[in-house]
Amino acid sequence: MKWTSWALLQAFPSPFFVHDEGFNSSRLQFALKWNVTPFNYSFNANELVSPVSILMVNPIRRYGGSVELFLQPEWALSTYRNSGMKRFALNGGTRFYIPVSEGGEYLSVSLGVKYKFRKNLNGFEKNTTGLEFGVYTFFGIIGFQADYNFTSESRYNLGITIRYY
């Protein structure tokens, strides 16, 4: 029951905008992403609990100060007509959380690096690296994430993260 309901909650997507740049035109593309945490190590775990979490991470441990590996599948709602990329991409990377207020529960920020796996419409790999910045509130249920990617075809991503545990 616990894992089933948790998995259902994780299926709820986080909406964001992706920069879609071509030779002559540029626009923002609407997309959805999901967050998966294969591994999290918390610096804020007390002596009675494990600092390591797999998949399900208690907000007090994640946003109270931690480092984690993440996977982020993303899906654009329409084609990238400027850059000619496929709709699906997969981000993988690592990020640090730093608590700002009330042990990170009320306010926390993150800084991460990631590698984005994506292909263009011709099937050629157009992978890229990027930086990620995040601000989270309401125990991490709501947050804002901004990406800076090292490619001119999709320089900026900006969106909301919605997450429970």
Place this chain on the structure above:
Amino acid sequence: MKSVKYIVYILFFIFLFNLSGCRTFYDLAVNIGMQLSKPDKIKNKIKEPVKEGVKLSALWVGHCTVLVQIEDKVILFDPFFTNNAAEIQRRVQEPGLDLNDLKKLDIIFVSHAHFDHLSIGSLKILEEKFPGTKLVFPEGVEEFLPKINFNLKKLKQPDYKNNVYVGETRVIDSMKITSVAAFHWGGRYGLDGLIWDYKGYAGFIIQYKDITVYFSGDTSYDEKFFKYLGNKYSIDIAFIPIGPCIDCYETGKPGRHLFPGGVFSVLDDTKTKVLVPIHFGTLYEKSEPFEPIRVLKELMEKQPQYSDRIKILEIGEQVIFK
């Protein structure tokens, strides 16, 4: 312009929810509106909360936070000293104790991990002032505790669903401490307690020298349990929540909270000498902050035989038994 239109739609939606009478949305709207307000000042705060020659004293700090002195021992229950609970719930009155005036603290109790009882910000303030202090809580609460410089003491949670009302008794700092049942729910972030059945909620019996103190935590009324307490312990003082409530004249909502209408039954069942009502007057939830105590006073007028056993404290007020 489109985004403005959407914002107007959302605000209209919230307005409709309020009109529908949905209490959660109403409370949410009220608390959002209060974010810029400052909690009311408490005048004449006690400057010397811990005194020599006191057998038993209780100072109500507000909500469920109570400072208790039993002879040479000083205990703090469910410390909540910050301005917000759960980020959005705004305190309407400031704490009735200035922590700078507290010179000694032996044990902190946390009854469960809900935001108005386990306040991380408050624990951090106490950690700076009283590092290494013993922090007692029922098992399950540790899931929601940060890394903190307290001496953590976890007590077993009673399995009240199988009529087991006592979790564990341990002697901590010369005090005999027992975790007892609380008819509530656990977790911290909503669904974790309601659906995932996270544990971590209990009341406490503290026995030191010839004094017995009962702090119920959040609980609803259960006749069998309270009669069990009354038969097993000779309770000198009990701190019992009377809110939040909507149907405040009722006994309570099973598995959630006790209401003012249930206070007399608790007194009868537990045979408590003095009952101090708590869990009101600080946060806006389900009713006006002082509605529970208004109803209790009204009920007490109809049943005056209980009046000398119910001690209603103002925030910041201290009752002393010598």
